[in-house]
Amino acid sequence: MAYLNKVFLIGNLTRDPELRVTPKGTAICQFGIAVNRQFKDESGATRDETTFVDIEAWGKQGELVSKYLTKGSLAMVEGRLKLDQWEDKTSGQKRSKIKVVLDNVQFLSTRGAGGGGGGAAAAPAEGVDQTTPERHAPPPRSGAAKPPAAENLDEDVPF
Numbered sequence: 001m002a003y004l005n006k007v008f009l010i011g012n013l014t015r016d017p018e019l020r021v022t023p024k025g026t027a028i029c030q031f032g033i034a035v036n037r038q039f040k041d042e043s044g045a046t047r048d049e050t051t052f053v054d055i056e057a058w059g060k061q062g063e064l065v066s067k068y069l070t071k072g073s074l075a076m077v078e079g080r081l082k083l084d085q086w087e088d089k090t091s092g093q094k095r096s097k098i099k100v101v102l103d104n105v106q107f108l109s110t111r112g113a114g115g116g117g118g119g120a121a122a123a124p125a126e127g128v129d130q131t132t133p134e135r136h137a138p139p140p141r142s143g144a145a146k147p148p149a150a151e152n153l154d155e156d157v158p159f
Contacts, residue, residue: 003077005081006078006079006080006081007078007079007080007081008076008077008078009033009035009053009075009076009077009084009100010035010051010074010075010076010077010108011033011035011036011053011074011075011077012033012034012072012073012074012075013031013032013033013034013069013070013072013073014031014032014033014034014052014071014102015031015032015071016031016071017029017057017062017065017066017069017141018030018031018066019029019062019063023045025060027047027058027059027062027063028056028057028058028062029057029058029061029062029065029066029154030056030132031054031057031065031069031111032052032053032055033052033053033075033077034050034051034052034053035050035051035053036048037049037050037051038062040102045051048155049065052101053100054097054099054100055077055079055099055100055101055102056100056101056102057101057105058101058124061104061105062102064105065102065105066070068107069107069159071110072109072111073107073109073116074105074107074108074127075102075106075107075108075109075110076105076106076108077100077102077104077105078102078103078104078105079100079101079102079103079104080101080103081098081099081100081101082094082099082100082101083098084098084099085135086099100107106127112117135137141152141157144151146157
């Protein structure tokens, strides 16, 4: 029998990431993400549904999330579901919560946009995989089309 535990989410951070370090020195970052869904109800009206998901990022990934993402930043999260169970100390009741343990993250906000914390802490360019700290411009494509010269532009284009 085959098993699969994989989650892909795109949404905005609901709070600034909180970075902690375990006694052994491993970084752990916790944050929340809001994922929106639009649908039409029985009457045909468009409705919005928001789901709030807690995310846990370990190691270097956690450090990068803490450094580059802020509340409101748009990100794609790839990970796995994990069920936490514990007993409430005050009431003695058994509690449980499902969260996502992050495997990979892509920062989708551009600098100065989408991040609630301003440009300095906002994420790099859209669609850039930021799972490693190195940022390099992509190499120029060979044979890429050059933009047309200004004198060759047709000003009568209707759009």
